[in-house]
Amino acid sequence: MSDLVEFLRARLFEDEDTARWAADYRSRPRRGPDSSREERWQWVETESGGRLRLGRRPMDYLQRPVSLRSVNVYPWQSRPGVGPHHVLDVSLVKEGVALHVARHSPARVVAEVHVKRRLLELHSRMNGTGVCQACGEHVREGGCTTLRLLATPYADHPAYRAGWRA
Incomplete structure (x- = not known):
């Protein structure tokens, strides 16, 4: 070799x-064919929970709080008040960064x-x-x-x- x-x-x-580490709700990587859980991410508006429609202007900043959510349900038990799809909350992110992160989901x-x-x-x-x-x-x-x-x-x-x- x-x-x-x-x-x-x-x-x-x-x-x-x-x-796999990013996809694992326990923040510990697991190995095996099913351990990524087909993890796919999307951005949503924090207040409404509605899916965010992102444009293609990478230098624009999103002007409202947004959350990165898993399409899958995380069985969260460690943090009260965190929804079952929660990955990340941000108040300011470049739109291009948001597009990149969601597009390159763990799956x-x-x-x-x-x-x-x-x-x-x-x-x-x-x-x-x-x-x-x-x-x-x-x-x-x-x-x-x-x-x-x-x-x-x-x-x-x-x-x-x-x-x-x-």
């Missing part, structure tokens, strides 16, 4: 673990990690001649172009190597 494959497996584990991150793991498995198979069995590319510096592209978002990680750039 190449260092690049090991690097990618570690980063994907971190991404999934963080997403989506976990799904993306599973796809990337599948790509990693497909493209880490070599046929003994240094050729990737999935794409037929001659492998250089630990992996084919697909694996090096998968590593690109982690270029700021201290273990990332410049030779892995695609």
